[in-house]
Amino acid sequence: MIRRLRGACGVGTSRQAADAAVSRGMADVLAALDNVIDDDAALGRISAGLGTSVPGIVPPLGGRTAADRAFAPAGLLDPADTTARAGRPRASRRQLALRAAAGAAAALTAGAVALVAVIVPGAGHNSSGRSADDTAYVVKRVYSALSAAGPGTVAQMTVTTRNAAVSGGTTSAITAEEWSYDDRWRAVTYSAAGQHLYDEGFSTASAYTVVSYRTRTWARQRRSGGPAKLAPGPRGCEREVAPLPLPQPGLPGTLSAGWQPATVAEALRAAVSCGALAVAGRQRVDAVTAIKLTSRPDSVISETVWVSPGTYLPVRVIIRPAAGQQGPWQTADITWLPPTAQNLARLTVPVPAGFRRIPLARATAPLMRHIRVWTKA
């Protein structure tokens, strides 16, 4: 009776409001499913199961790993399925993610974000109380996004390094604007006062250019050989890697392996796949409710990565020393830009008129003295 009276008196939300909530909620369910399920992969499995071909599909690729199989039952996205999505209009958001991943790899490689691969063998931690399965899924998606390679998106990062040691003292902050696209990248570094310090980058011809605004000089030299790579795969889990090199101007051909594009992406992939990061909930990063991943509490370096729930690519990375340790703090905000002519132009290092060309060794030596960030936490 009481229930009837409550209903008659209109206790609760109006039916129209409830209808709207149901519509929105079910639309969200569909969006989540679209994000999780790869139709072509599922269709390929049906086709394979029937032993016949279904017109209009691309069968899934082979080579599944144990992790892939764990997500296989409904065509859940996995690395092996990503290729099959090409050319499918509905998959545009995923394709964007994958294309952006290519930029991410290059961007992270650009050396600005010293993504620390604090790799500790074993399962991911669960300090936030979230399901470890959630972590496994997110890590898998991040790994897949970072594993994708190829051009497509210009990655732009604003990297702020705090507490970095410079000649003559400790600066409060150094900011670098970075862009990367495929194997090209550029970094413009500013002092804490906003003074333009130097500009450096690799062009399409693998020519390294550095411009010093302090000395009003510039240098250019071709780099030989391709980017160095860390040993991929599970071997990375067998060791605890020290922080990757923080941004420093380097010499062509003598750049630390940690600077090279594939290396940093590989290190991050190793970190996520080895369980060094775990989901710690969601937080707003600008306009996005990003998924937050944090490193183990007992790690040498404290690392927090926020990834977009849509693309699973990092949108912000913060690295700081563990409690009781000294060292620089780095914050990297990452955005993804279409490869328009205007955005691609940002990858070119301009040489201002009146600047004097000098040998590369002479150009980089003062820079190396000028900025000396701590590489040990």
Added chain:
Amino acid sequence: MVTVTADAEAGALRARSGEPGDVEFADFFRAEHTKLIRFVMAMGAGGDEAAEIAQVTFVKAFEGWDVIRAPRAWIRRVAVNELTAARRVARRETPQATLPDSPVPVSTALAVELTEEARQVLAALLALPPRQRQVMAWVIDGFGAAEIARELGVSPESVRQSHAKARKNLSRFYGRRTKR
């Protein structure tokens, strides 16, 4: 009234004349696969179970593709049957006219992807009596009372009554959430 407007692709699929080759199975699959999973989830299944049922359903749809006249309704009808059968096996129960309750947590992947509003609506549907939930699942996918009645083997009036009760219960559910 909760209605999900049939989009263009669904409309085109509904217009299928039955001539072989009018609509490629693959296109239909891409248009309806996740919607069918959602439909089964609205019936009370978890994400993994719903995906498995959708896969089984589409295998059957592919095998009988040339003779299926209303594929959108057909796959939903078959999926309901599959879900009922799965529950029957799992619970060793006798067949029931309506789907029994069986709260199943959504899959790991969806647990990450689902928004709070999505979780709430699934919880709200799960709280409905089976018949009301069944009707709501069809309504959400854009089917009218007459079509639903035909698929469920009941009268259109019975569908309308179940829908009205479901809306009433959903408004109470959301009302309680709001008061908290």
